[in-house]
Amino acid sequence: AQSVTQPDIHITVSEGASLELRCNYSYGATPYLFWYVQSPGQGLQLLLKYFSGDTLVQGIKGFEAEFKRSQSSFNLRKPSVHWSDAAEYFCAVGEGEMRFGAGTRLTVKP
Amino acid sequence: DVKVTQSSRYLVKRTGEKVFLECVQDMDHENMFWYRQDPGLGLRLIYFSYDVKMKEKGDIPEGYSVSREKKERFSLILESASTNQTSMYLCASSLWFENTEAFFGQGTRLTVV
Numbered sequence: 155a156q157s158v159t160q161p162d163i164h165i166t167v168s169e170g171a172s173l174e175l176r177c178n179y180s181y182g183a184t185p186y187l188f189w190y191v192q193s194p195g196q197g198l199q200l201l202l203k204y205f206s207g208d209t210l211v212q213g214i215k216g217f218e219a220e221f222k223r224s225q226s227s228f229n230l231r232k233p234s235v236h237w238s239d240a241a242e243y244f245c246a247v248g249e250g251e252m253r254f255g256a257g258t259r260l261t262v263k264p
Numbered sequence: 265d266v267k268v269t270q271s272s273r274y275l276v277k278r279t280g281e282k283v284f285l286e287c288v289q290d291m292d293h294e295n296m297f298w299y300r301q302d303p304g305l306g307l308r309l310i311y312f313s314y315d316v317k318m319k320e321k322g323d324i325p326e327g328y329s330v331s332r333e334k335k336e337r338f339s340l341i342l343e344s345a346s347t348n349q350t351s352m353y354l355c356a357s358s359l360w361f362e363n364t365e366a367f368f369g370q371g372t373r374l375t376v377v
Contacts, residue, residue: 163304167288173273188365197268198354198368250295250358251322252366254307 156181156247158194160255167235168263175230175258177245188246237262269371276375283342287355294360296338301352345376
């Protein structure tokens with residue numbers, strides 16, 4: 155069965171600092187992987203997705219993620235965090251129906 | 265832009281009531297999904313549908329049913345609402361083939377009292 159683990163429930167970073175959010179997945183075949191962001195009171199917005207090809211994928215808002223098959227990971231990164239990045243981030247895996255992780259809440263300190 | 269519209273942002277219902285959550289998408293997507301979102305648990309899949317009149321159970325279907333009479337509309341039904349169904353409910357849709365993402369509605373926050 156497909157599943158996703160996001161080990162960090164809550165992360166706090168200073169504005170301008172780099173960010174890495176961790177995601178590990180369990181899937182029997184080549185996974186389709188996604189990162190979504192949910193700002194307070196909003197729906198989920200897709201940040202980026204991986205289906206095949208280059209293992210480093212670029213997304214919106216300056217985010218990127220790297221697929222590492224050997225580690226079953228798809229970590230999200232951003233070189234310099236902005237206060238507006240404060241939100242909850244969800245990693246997901248699946249073809250068609252997706253399974254989501256529990257989410258990581260990001261707080262940005264001024 | 266794809267638009268997924270959920271009929272209510274907030275609902276308050278009484279225990280034992282039959283509750284309908286409605287979702288409409290305007291992009292002719294074949295796939296539609298219902299998730300519930302709870303703090304610390306993320307999104308959990310309740311039911312999904314790949315075509316009109318088709319439905320498949322997700323990971324937590326107990327206490328719920330769904331209806332898809334038209335391609336653009338996917339309804340979630342709580343047959344007899346209970347307090348443990350108080351949650352945020354998210355509807356999503358996607359195209360039928362595999363390499364595509366899901367688009368989400370704004371969510372319905374349901375409180376069962």
